Amino acid sequence: MNAPARPLGFVAASPCGGIAAAIGGDPALLRHSGALWLEAERALVVADLHFEKGSAYARRGQMLPPYDTRETLRRLALEVEALSPRLVVLLGDTLHDGGAEARIDAEDAAAIDRLAAGRTLLWIVGNHDADGPRQLAGEVGDEIALSGLLLRHEPQAGLQPGEVAGHLHPCARVRGRGASVRRRCFVTDGERLILPAFGAYAGGLNVRDAAFSGLFARPPTAVALGPRKAHAVAWGALGAD
Numbered sequence: 001m002n003a004p005a006r007p008l009g010f011v012a013a014s015p016c017g018g019i020a021a022a023i024g025g026d027p028a029l030l031r032h033s034g035a036l037w038l039e040a041e042r043a044l045v046v047a048d049l050h051f052e053k054g055s056a057y058a059r060r061g062q063m064l065p066p067y068d069t070r071e072t073l074r075r076l077a078l079e080v081e082a083l084s085p086r087l088v089v090l091l092g093d094t095l096h097d098g099g100a101e102a103r104i105d106a107e108d109a110a111a112i113d114r115l116a117a118g119r120t121l122l123w124i125v126g127n128h129d130a131d132g133p134r135q136l137a138g139e140v141g142d143e144i145a146l147s148g149l150l151l152r153h154e155p156q157a158g159l160q161p162g163e164v165a166g167h168l169h170p171c172a173r174v175r176g177r178g179a180s181v182r183r184r185c186f187v188t189d190g191e192r193l194i195l196p197a198f199g200a201y202a203g204g205l206n207v208r209d210a211a212f213s214g215l216f217a218r219p220p221t222a223v224a225l226g227p228r229k230a231h232a233v234a235w236g237a238l239g240a241d
Contacts, residue, residue: 017228017229018037021190026040026149034046034195038146042085045089045164047092047195048092048197050093050094051068051072052095053068067200068199068200069108073111076088088122092167094126112137121137121138123136123139124142124151125153127153127154152164155194162192163192165194166195168212170195172187172207173206184204192215207222207238
């Protein structure tokens with residue numbers, strides 16, 4: 001991807017392939033996996049995992065391979081192994097629907113137990129999982145404040161400095177050399193941050209969609225997720241779908 005050097009709000013590329021940034025003045029690492037790492041709090045944050053989306057579609061006759069929960073947990077376990085967080089925050093819509101917990105395979109439930117072992121696993125509730133899990137490991141909450149940041153599932157209307165949220169599943173259409181690619185992305189103006197969906201089957205909404213209007217004080221930057229590293233892309237290089 002061809003991107004202008006150091007778009008607004010960004011500090012530097014990281015050796016891990018992520019982008020080091022300042023969100024509301026707080027240091028943050030936007031990892032190329034789509035996870036957020038807050039080193040000062042030793043907190044790993046992921047949004048919109050949508051466990052059991054595949055089985056939900058299967059119940060409606062759309063036969064997707066039923067391994068999305070396992071693949072999402074595998075990728076999350078790699079992040080935990082790499083970073084050894086004290087806190088893992090699941091930023092809402094972790095369960096795809098109200099029946100998802102009952103459909104989770106025992107092996108996947110055991111993987112969640114391992115993620116929670118020796119650390120706090122916090123399920124922030126979202127619109128798909130407003131009651132949170134009932135039997136799975138971890139704690140449940142509406143939001144959490146970490147340093148100068150407030151983490152919740154759904155972005156609040158208007159300008160919200162220091163807010164970190166998910167819900168919108170941002171994606172970027174990056175133009176260049178007569179072609180374009182579409183990638184999941186973080187999106188930020190340096191004051192607030194919206195995370196990409198981490199779930200294997202989660203879809204995406206172009207950051208130029210009207211749903212993002214009014215959320216940023218100035219044209220934001222997208223951090224598009226590539227196979228090996230993330231790419232900070234200025235607003236002017238982004239296209240509509």
